[in-house]
Amino acid sequence: MSPRRIVETSQTIGRLLSAKEIVIACGPGGVGKTTTAAAVGAMAAAEHGGRVLVLTVDPARRLADALGLKGIGNREVRISEDVFKQAGVTPRGELWAAMLDTKQSWDDLIRRHAPDEATREKILANPLYQNIAGRFVQSHDYIAMERLYEIHSEGKYDLIVVDTPPTRNALDFLDAPQRLADFFSSRLLRWLIAPYRSRLVNVATKPFYTVADRILGTQFLADISEFFILFQSMYEGFVTRSEAVTRLLSDRRTTFMVVSTLEATPLREAEFFSTELTARKLHLGAIILNKVLPDYLRDSATARLAQHMADEVETLGQGLTDDDAVAVRVLREVAESFLHFGIVARREAEQQIELKGAPDILVTVPFFDADIFDMEGLIRLGQQVWE
Amino acid sequence: MSAAVPDLLQLKLVFVTGKGGVGKTTVAAALAQLGAEHGKHVLACEVDAKGDLAALFEAAPTDFVPRQIAPGIASMSMDTEASLREYLKLHLRIPVVGRIGPLAKAFDFVATAAPGVREILTVGKLCYEVRERHYDLVVVDAPASGHIIGQLAAPQAINDLVKVGLIRSQTDWMLEILSDAQKTGLVAVTTPEEMPVNETLELVTRVKDETTVQLSAVVVNRVLPELFGQREEEVFEQLREPEAEAVLSERAGGSVAPVLEAARLAVTLRRTGAGHLQHLQSGLPPDLPVLLLPELFTRTHGVRTTHQMAQALGEELGY
Numbered sequence: 001m002s003p004r005r006i007v008e009t010s011q012t013i014g015r016l017l018s019a020k021e022i023v024i025a026c027g028p029g030g031v032g033k034t035t036t037a038a039a040v041g042a043m044a045a046a047e048h049g050g051r052v053l054v055l056t057v058d059p060a061r062r063l064a065d066a067l068g069l070k071g072i073g074n075r076e077v078r079i080s081e082d083v084f085k086q087a088g089v090t091p092r093g094e095l096w097a098a099m100l101d102t103k104q105s106w107d108d109l110i111r112r113h114a115p116d117e118a119t120r121e122k123i124l125a126n127p128l129y130q131n132i133a134g135r136f137v138q139s140h141d142y143i144a145m146e147r148l149y150e151i152h153s154e155g156k157y158d159l160i161v162v163d164t165p166p167t168r169n170a171l172d173f174l175d176a177p178q179r180l181a182d183f184f185s186s187r188l189l190r191w192l193i194a195p196y197r198s199r200l201v202n203v204a205t206k207p208f209y210t211v212a213d214r215i216l217g218t219q220f221l222a223d224i225s226e227f228f229i230l231f232q233s234m235y236e237g238f239v240t241r242s243e244a245v246t247r248l249l250s251d252r253r254t255t256f257m258v259v260s261t262l263e264a265t266p267l268r269e270a271e272f273f274s275t276e277l278t279a280r281k282l283h284l285g286a287i288i289l290n291k292v293l294p295d296y297l298r299d300s301a302t303a304r305l306a307q308h309m310a311d312e313v314e315t316l317g318q319g320l321t322d323d324d325a326v327a328v329r330v331l332r333e334v335a336e337s338f339l340h341f342g343i344v345a346r347r348e349a350e351q352q353i354e355l356k357g358a359p360d361i362l363v364t365v366p367f368f369d370a371d372i373f374d375m376e377g378l379i380r381l382g383q384q385v386w387e
Numbered sequence: 388m389s390a391a392v393p394d395l396l397q398l399k400l401v402f403v404t405g406k407g408g409v410g411k412t413t414v415a416a417a418l419a420q421l422g423a424e425h426g427k428h429v430l431a432c433e434v435d436a437k438g439d440l441a442a443l444f445e446a447a448p449t450d451f452v453p454r455q456i457a458p459g460i461a462s463m464s465m466d467t468e469a470s471l472r473e474y475l476k477l478h479l480r481i482p483v484v485g486r487i488g489p490l491a492k493a494f495d496f497v498a499t500a501a502p503g504v505r506e507i508l509t510v511g512k513l514c515y516e517v518r519e520r521h522y523d524l525v526v527v528d529a530p531a532s533g534h535i536i537g538q539l540a541a542p543q544a545i546n547d548l549v550k551v552g553l554i555r556s557q558t559d560w561m562l563e564i565l566s567d568a569q570k571t572g573l574v575a576v577t578t579p580e581e582m583p584v585n586e587t588l589e590l591v592t593r594v595k596d597e598t599t600v601q602l603s604a605v606v607v608n609r610v611l612p613e614l615f616g617q618r619e620e621e622v623f624e625q626l627r628e629p630e631a632e633a634v635l636s637e638r639a640g641g642s643v644a645p646v647l648e649a650a651r652l653a654v655t656l657r658r659t660g661a662g663h664l665q666h667l668q669s670g671l672p673p674d675l676p677v678l679l680l681p682e683l684f685t686r687t688h689g690v691r692t693t694h695q696m697a698q699a700l701g702e703e704l705g706y
Contacts, residue, residue: 029407029531030583127548223548264688265439266408294652296645305641316638321625323618330623333614334650340684341649347686367652371581371659 011360013257014386016285017044017159021253022152023285024162028269032290033259035063035372035381036365037163040257042095042375043382046084049092050158055148057100057165066374067097074101074108076151079375087375096157100165105143113234113241128227145174149245174280178246255285262289262348271355286361288385289352293367297338297345306342310335395603395704396425398572400517400564402527402600404535404590405576406583410608413688414576414680415528416443417696423459424697425706427523430516431462434509434538438464440528443693457690461522470508506541507558514561517570532575532590539565539573539598565600572603577667579607579660588670605671606700607664609682611657614650623650678703 017023017040025037034056041054053076064070067079076098084091107124114120123129144165152160231238248254256277260270270287277284296302309316309331317327352364365384372381395401401418405411412433419431430453433440438448446456451469453461516525529535542558542565549555565571575590577583587605594602615623625631627647636643668677680699683692 030409030578034582261408263408265412269437294649297649299645301641302645305639305643306646309639309643309646312639316635320631320634321622323622326619326622327626330615330619330626333619334623334626334646337612337614337653338646338649341653343684343686367656373581 012387013040013286013288013361013363014043014047016255016361018048020159020255020285021157022148022160022162022248022251022255024148024164024249024254024256025259026164026256027259027273028266031259031261031266031270034163035378036257036259036288036290036385037161038063038067038097039372039378039382040385041097041159041161042079042084042378043386044159044161045079045093045095046089046091046379046382047386048159051094051096051156052159052161053096053098053151053157054161054163055098055100055144055151056163057144063373063378069097069099072097072099074098074104074147083375087379089375089379093158098151100144100147102143105147109143109146110234113237115233119230119233123227123230126223126227126230128223145245145249146241149241149248152248174249174282178242250280250282252283255283257285258287260287260289261291262351264351267351267355274358284359286359286363287355289362289364291367292352292364293341293345293348295345297342298349303339303342306335306338310339393569393572393603395572395574396422396427396524398524398570398603400513400525400527400571401574401603402529402535402539402572403574403576404529404532405606406586407531409576409578409583411531411576412439412528413443413693413696414574414606414608414700415526416440416693417680417700418574419460419462419524419526420457420693420697421701421704421706422524422526423457424701427459429460430522430525431456431460431528432465432513432525433462433528434465434530435528443688443690445689465509465512467505467508470512474508474511506538507545507554507561510538510541510565511557511561514564517564518560532586535573535590536593536597539594539600543599562599565598568601571600573600574604574606575602576606576608578609579611579664579667581663584663584667587667591671591675602675604676604678605667606678606680607667608680610664610679611653611660611682613657614654620654623647623654627651676704 023040025033025040027033037056038054041052044050045052067083069077069079076096079095079097081091084095106129110120110123110129114123144162148160148162151157258270258273258277260266274284274287313328313331313335317331318324321327355362363385365381368377368381372378395418403411403415403418405414415431419429422429431440433449441447441449441456441462444457444460444462446462449456449462449464451463451466451473453463456462513525513527516522530538542561545554546558546562549558573594575587575594577587591602591605594600626635632643632647671677678700680696680703683695685692
């Protein structure tokens with residue numbers, strides 16, 4: 001027997017995750033990111049054992065229902081072992097899930113960082129705060145990473161699979177902790193607060209306030225000032241925390257998994273994402289390509305055959321069924337449909353080859369006939385991804 | 388919705404939204420193209436500047452200053468800081484733009500903390516173009532459905548926060564334009580898939596509850612062609628019988644199994660899609676137009692596909 005090489009060349013997601021504590025699924029919207037994250041979590045629980053948490057944003061309702069996740073909010077709940085058993089799997093470990101409730105998470109964050117009860121209540125009641133927490137979108141990005149940090153530091157889970165919120169810019173959530181830290185350290189913030197604290201406005205800042213007053217109105221400025229003064233009291237906590245979140249993301253125990261399909265737009269976004277992750281020295285562990293059309297659609301001999309069929313339907317369709325006229329019609333549709341899907345399959349295969357900056361692990365998942373809406377489907381998808 | 392939903396091309400400002408990946412940029416481009424074909428001077432605005440909209444007309448990426456990218460169509464990319472500068476120049480008549488350097492920086496910070504600021508500058512710029520009648524139709528390739536509510540609700544949200552001042556008077560006229568169902572409409576794009584359909588149904592409710600904007604249409608993109616009716620399907624199954632398949636392979640000069648298998652896949656996909664489509668339709672207000680656009684089996688997307696989509700959209704609208 002020849003000596004075997006020790007170096008492992010054919011990495012798999014299964015092996016990758018056995019050495020990680022956090023895996024962040026990211027990528028464009030509409031590619032099955034949430035479902036893939038759930039499938040990876042289910043497989044990790046089934047195969048690796050231990051406690052696995054899927055921190056998800058917005059799973060399809062049928063899937064959430066099937067897993068018993070309806071309306072769980074921020075709470076972490078365990079997926080019952082029966083759910084696995086019904087899918088014919090005996091998991092070695094536990095699968096937990098939690099959804100991200102932005103407003104709730106912000107409130108929790110304030111409770112944690114507020115120096116005293118009075119400040120806490122004032123912040124929670126501040127109109128500006130309520131808008132940030134509830135209404136506007138960017139706050140989602142920060143809070144997703146904040147929650148991740150919180151859960152990770154509690155140390156209850158062996159692996160946390162994070163499904164990232166659909167962001168305006170795919171990288172917003174990575175920058176969010178840093179942006180917040182910058183914000184609190186800024187001199188401009190102190191400028192904004194200054195007039196509220198004292199009426200001493202120096203020559204340099206006066207034009208600024210004049211303009212701000214005219215645009216925003218005095219009451220709004222007062223609200224802003226109050227908000228910032230209150231937040232200032234939590235400054236240390238926030239900055240330290242934001243830095244810790246950033247550190248956690250670049251830690252060796254964390255890896256990123258870019259999910260996409262082979263369609264042009266999502267793929268371009270995924271590619272951009274991969275390049276950016278690498279540029280930021282974050283660990284790009286794998287690319288998962290969903291909904292890949294079957295190989296036989298690209299076979300040129302079969303394509304020629306289909307073309308031939310389309311040309312010869314009149315003779316081909318005779319005497320095979322109880323209705324020749326319908327058979328001819330059906331065969332024409334069949335042949336043309338093959339050619340149509342063949343165009344798409346070839347285009348997508350070409351795009352896969354051109355994929356730049358691909359990591360060691362590039363997984364393709366075939367087109368499933370039906371939607372995934374239960375554990376059985378998740379495991380089926382998971383097995384495709386895993387090996 | 389007592390009054391009939393106004394025709395899309397009669398509107399002045401159309402926001403096109405949808406879950407990521409459903410093709411909202413494609414639909415926005417098709418609508419712009421259709422408008423131009425009907426003699427309108429169209430502004431197509433991309434809010435999440437990625438350059439995809441211009442690419443659908445095979446034009447170079449655009450910036451904040453509108454540029455003609457096709458006959459009758461000017462295009463721009465939203466840039467909130469440029470929007471702020473324009474706003475200040477127009478409304479405050481600040482003599483030296485350089486003087487507001489600190490303000491622009493401060494803006495960035497304020498926008499981080501009170502993110503409605505970005506939204507209001509985006510919506511404000513669009514409403515401004517409508518008010519000034521620079522164009523007959525402004526088509527917005529808007530943020531994904533998760534974000535559009537925040538954007539459309541921003542003027543109201545700001546109105547709740549800011550009681551007086553210049554901004555207040557600004558949000559008042561913006562709201563007037565946004566709330567006018569004869570002027571402003573929202574188009575929700577989806578595909579016949581579970582998640583996009585559910586998200587669309589949720590969006591419809593939220594648009595009604597949280598914004599003053601009228602939903603004008605739901606566009607279902609990438610609808611697969613119906614290969615067979617029931618009778619055809621029976622015959623198809625007969626053709627898939629081993630004996631028939633063997634004869635067919637012999638006649639065709641090669642195994643037809645993969646060709647038949649591909650058709651079965653197409654039928655399954657179509658049927659799954661039809662189920663979701665039905666679910667969508669049953670959940671929408673009965674008088675809301677649902678427009679179907681076909682899956683295009685093409686190599687690339689560009690001017691040609693944009694024209695095809697515009698034509699399909701026109702047919703659905705009854706032109």
